Amino acid sequence: MSQALDPRAAAHVSEVAVSVELQTPGMTLNIGPQHPSTHGVLRLVAELDGERIVNVEPVIGYMHRGYEKLSEVRTYPQITALVNRIDWVSGFANEIPLMVAVERLMEIEVPERAQSIRLILTELARISSHLVFMSSYPLELGAATPLMHALREREHVLELIEGATGGRFHPNFNRIGGVKPAAGGGSTQKKVVQDLPKNFLAETRAAMDNVLEVCDDIDTLVTGNEIFQARTMGVAVLPADQALAYGVSGPNLRASGVAFDLRKHEDYLPYHKYDFDVVTGDNGDCFDRYRVRVEEVRQAARIVNQAIDDLPGGPLQAKVPRVIKVPKGETYVRAENPKGEMGYYLVSDGGRIPYRLKIRSASFSNLSILPWALKGLIVPDIIALLGSLDFVLGDVDR
Amino acid sequence: MTTSTPDETAASEPVADAGIAALAERVAGIAGSDSWTADFGNAKVRVDRSRWVEAVEAVRDEAGLEFFSFLSAIDWSNEVAVGEPLEDPVEERYEVLVRLSSGRDNDAVTLATDIPKDDARLPTLVGVYGGANWHEREAAEMFGIEFEGHPNSGKLYLTDEFEGFPLRKTFPLLSREIKPWPGMVDVEDMPSTENAESAAAASASPPGDAQEQAMPQGDTTKGDENPEADAGGGEQADSPPPTADRTDGVAAQLPSSAEGAAEVPTPQSPVPSEESEAGAPEDEATE
Amino acid sequence: MTSLVGIEINFYVLLTLKILAITGVVLTGILPIIFGELKISAHMQSRVGPYFAGGRWGWAQPLADGIKFFQKEDLVPAAADRQVYKLAPYLLMVSTLAVFVIIPFSPNLIAADLDLGIFFALAISSLSTLGVLMAGWSSGNKYSLIGGLRAAAQIIAYELPLVLAVIGVVIQAGTLSMVGIVEAQIDMGVPYLVGGQVIGFGIFFTASLAELNRTPFDLPIAESELVMGYLTEYSGFRFTTFFLAEYAGVFSISAIAATLFLGGYGFWGLDSTVFGPFVLVAKVGLLAFLMIWIRWTWPRMREDQLQTMAWKWLVPLALANIMVTAIFKVVF
Structure with a gap:
């Protein structure tokens, strides 16, 4: 404005055909840290022009617990209890890469049965995590009913995890070299038979049927809804190259059309024994991110069904020294967690505690694309994008 | 909406150590370095600090490692306030790691560079990988490494008033002190x-x-x-x-x-x- | 001095009594709608819903909620424009209640059968926008402000199709009086929903959802985006007023829709003077159920989609509807 009113500039106004727009001052909107849709304590400082976003600055760290530092004063078995609090929606899955990293440095061969149990529980954790997404995402777009349907089935899945591990959210179930025998199971050596609760396999099978059913319910209730599609299709597109450069992983990356699934590419758990598809989207918009997750629940149920069909017998734990000392070395183990690539860069100096444990959590990188992705969207699209990224603040802040 | 199954060979075969060594060697060649290791399934290429950005860029473009996994650092320190001290003395330095991987197969490599503690500076990778932004901010506030040319030098997790660099080995863990x-x-x-x-x-x-x-x-x-x-x-x-x-x-x-x-x-x-x-x-x- | 049932009563006393009666009846009448919403949404979500309050089915839950709200502190934010902030809920309430004046429960049971009945209803119900805008502006909260402005934009956009949809009915009935419209339908034998105004009903119903800020048009509240929109800062009694006004709005708009399109108090074979109120309430219940059903099934639209829908679809459709109706009226 000031320039247009400048008398020296006024002479040229007619030549350049300036359309004088009414300049309204922008508004800075603080979204969060306490806000219904920020999944905890994310804060977005959004500069708005009307409802359009000019710039957005995510502020994180409200949940920072310093696990990397805390890991440096804890023995390896103790760290397990920390790491399943990183992404608390799928606590079990967080433990796996750490265990595999330690086992890799110690060169421990984990028994087949333990590996399969780990795999089953990881997939159950994935299902429960994705069911949380399937319940909360429509809610954020204004549909309240899918929440209850998806959460009901998630509760059954959590009951399965609780039955096997004793904990709904923080199982703390993995041991270096295997898994803990289930609650009441006795010592690892004596009671190899009594590792999973009675009826666990049958109940898991039944639960998988229900999960598949609720996926169909959600499909009919949400996926086909015109308003839902209008809100998500073509909104907040993440192109594959940007997603890769920002380290966006997991379903968010696959929705952009990159068929990158660590379950196919890495060997941290015996996924190669089972038949499943890598689900990818075409456009990388919010709708694809949603569809990929719904489809992944179906694939996960498929894996679980196969895994319980041929669950190998044998011990639950490898022979592990009583004092866990990890030989000198460095390794990075990454796993396909429900939220994306979860990895631990473990540096050991040969002692009982890690020298350095870098935790690569999926949500942190997934969220780091926000400032790039949000520009030019409008306020309701913030919510559509935030929800579709499916992050957990514990996983962002660690 | 498409589903695809990548070819079985890529999926089912566990990563062979020889393959990782070959990858490390290849990436080392691209990065212009002759120092690499491939222990414990971790292909690690050491590059010189002066060639940091161009090495990373070359690896992205020529080795096709376009997925930015993480960037972090290790504080190699003989004096520790937390945890156990190192068995053998090391050269005091920060080791900055960046983990890059392919978006198609299991190729993944760790690039590392050493920076001296009294001159803890490194050019930023934001121009190469957008994702480096937050990771560098995290490393900066946790280790006190300055990433030159970084668009936002503000703290990421910590409050602006926070003093010290928590992930340095010399930074005490207060609860343990008490x-x-x-x-x-x-x-x-x-x-x-x-x-x-x-x-x-x-x-x-x-x-x-x-x-x-x-x-x-x-x-x-x-x-x-x-x-x-x-x-x-x-x-x-x-x-x-x-x-x-x-x-x-x-x-x-x-x-x-x-x-x-x-x-x-x-x-x-x-x-x-x-x-x-x-x-x-x-x-x-x-x- | 006026007479009521043979007793001489001062005019103002009578007026006060009438107002109190209407207010009482309306506020009691919307409790079943609130309760219905609680229960129906519960069953849609495989929940039980209210269960204990009142002893059976939790029927007293809306009452209990109301009493609870009254106990809450009436907070006024420091940044608020106090007078406006305090006035807003009452303005909204008044505008909603005033609509009941022209709703005919039976040929005789109507507060005032105005010649311009339906336009009075439309005009007075638009006042609610002012209440919402005042609430949003005066709260001193950015979420409230955005919510209030969204409400204003939305009501401006949807007032037009709403009025245009009504015009079709008015043309067909040839009168603006509510009783006249119902009688026209009774004479015709079928309600206008079947007898030519099906598109008009669709437009009216859609636009009324937007007027009421109900899903899928609940953008001004949009709790996942704007926390609670213009209601964010309200608490206690004032929040209750908003809450009741919302449901009173559901009742009144449903009653207007029932009168215009579903034949109002008339039903085949039933004596309107006796059964009229029950017939109307049943129709209102049906429409309210429809609104509740939609609310708990659909997600929320986006502001631009909402505007697109109003200006690009509903307004032209309503105009076409008027044209077709007028042609039929002239030709037949």
């Missing part, structure tokens, strides 16, 4: 069973310390948080050696629990009996 942690001694020599029992009583008796002492138990931690987790025998029968070791450590280290340990002669202090009572019905319930 109260030394008994967890560090939890795998010492095997004590006698009697000792362990009384120590368990000791650790359970001061209620104020319950939280503190739940934590060093490591793999049986959950027993305190979710009683159903380690239903019944879990605490005692599950893994006898660590339990015994651990509780001994607690008794030995904690001043507060020393009082409890004075009760050693009492054969049945009330607390363990309560525990076993509580454990028994749950045991049945689970079975």
Whole structure:
């Protein structure tokens, strides 16, 4: 404005055909840290022009617990209890890469049965995590009913995890070299038979049927809804190259059309024994991110069904020294967690505690694309994008 | 919406060490470095600090590693305020790591560079990988490494007033300073069973310390948080050696629990009996 | 001095009594709608819903909620424009209640059968926008402000199709009087929903959802985006007023829709003077159920989609509807 009113500039106004727009001052909107849709304590400082976003600055760290530092004063078995609090929606899955990293440095061969149990529980954790997404995402777009349907089935899945591990959210179930025998199971050596609760396999099978059913319910209730599609299709597109450069992983990356699934590419758990598809989207918009997750629940149920069909017998734990000392070395183990690539860069100096444990959590990188992705969207699209990224603040802040 | 199954060979074959070594060698060639390792499935290429950005860029473009996994650092320090000191002295330095991987297959490599502590600066990778932005901010505030040319030098996690660089090895963990942690001694020599029992009583008796002492138990931690987790025998029968070791450590280290340990002669202090009572019905319930 | 049932009563006393009666009846009448919403949404979500309050089915839950709200502190934010902030809920309430004046429960049971009945209803119900805008502006909260402005934009957009949809009915009935419209339908034998105004009903119903800020048009509240929109800062009694006004709005708009399109108090074979109120309430219940059903099934639209829908679809459709109706009226 000031320039247009400048008398020296006024002479040229007619030549350049300036359309004088009414300049309204922008508004800075603080979204969060306490806000219904920020999944905890994310804060977005959004500069708005009307409802359009000019710039957005995510502020994180409200949940920072310093696990990397805390890991440096804890023995390896103790760290397990920390790491399943990183992404608390799928606590079990967080433990796996750490265990595999330690086992890799110690060169421990984990028994087949333990590996399969780990795999089953990881997939159950994935299902429960994705069911949380399937319940909360429509809610954020204004549909309240899918929440209850998806959460009901998630509760059954959590009951399965609780039955096997004793904990709904923080199982703390993995041991270096295997898994803990289930609650009441006795010592690892004596009671190899009594590792999973009675009826666990049958109940898991039944639960998988229900999960598949609720996926169909959600499909009919949400996926086909015109308003839902209008809100998500073509909104907040993440192109594959940007997603890769920002380290966006997991379903968010696959929705952009990159068929990158660590379950196919890495060997941290015996996924190669089972038949499943890598689900990818075409456009990388919010709708694809949603569809990929719904489809992944179906694939996960498929894996679980196969895994319980041929669950190998044998011990639950490898022979592990009583004092866990990890030989000198460095390794990075990454796993396909429900939220994306979860990895631990473990540096050991040969002692009982890690020298350095870098935790690569999926949500942190997934969220780091926000400032790039949000520009030019409008306020309701913030919510559509935030929800579709499916992050957990514990996983962002660690 | 498409589903695809990548070809079986790529999927099913575990990563062979030879393959990783070959990858490391290839990436080292691209990055213009001759220092690489491929231990424990971790292809690691060491590049010179002066060639940091161009090496990363070359690896992205020529090796096709377009997925930015993470960037972080290691503080190689002979003097530590937390944890155990290094066995062998090392050259004091920060090692900055960046992990890159392919978006198509299992190729993944760690690029590392050393920067001296008195000149902890490194050019930023934001121009190469957009994702480096937050990771560099994190490394900057945690280690005090300056990333030159970074668009936003503000703190990421910490408050702006925070002083110090928490992930440096010389940065003390305040809670440990106030109260030394008994967890560090939890795998010492095997004590006698009697000792362990009384120590368990000791650790359970001061209620104020319950939280503190739940934590060093490591793999049986959950027993305190979710009683159903380690239903019944879990605490005692599950893994006898660590339990015994651990509780001994607690008794030995904690001043507060020393009082409890004075009760050693009492054969049945009330607390363990309560525990076993509580454990028994749950045991049945689970079975 | 006026007479009521043979007793001479001062005019103002009578007026006060009438107002109190209407207010009482309306506020009691919307409790079943609130309760219905609680229960129906519960069953849609495989929940039980209210269960204990009142002893059976939790029927007293809306009452209990109301009493609870009254106990809450009436907070006024420091940044608020106090007078406006305090006035807003009452303005909204008044505008909603005033609509009941022209709703015919039976040929005789109507507060005032105005010649311009339906336009009075439309005009007075638009006042609610002012209440919402005042609430949003005066709260001193950015979420409230955005919510209030969204409400204003939305009501401007949807007032037009709403009025245009009504015009079709008015043309067909040849009168603006509510009783006249119902009688026209009774004469015709079928309600206008079947007898030519099906598109008009669709437009009216859609636009009324937007007027009421109900899903899928609940953008001004949009709790996942704007926390609670213009209601964010309200608490206690004032929040209750908003809450009741919302449901009173559901009742009144449903009653207008029932009168215009579903034949109002008339039903085949039933004596309107006796059964009229029950017939109308049943129709209102049906429409309210429809609104509740939609609310708990659909997600929320986006502001631009909402505007697109109003200006690009509903307004042209309503105009076409008027044209077709007028042609039929002239030709037949």
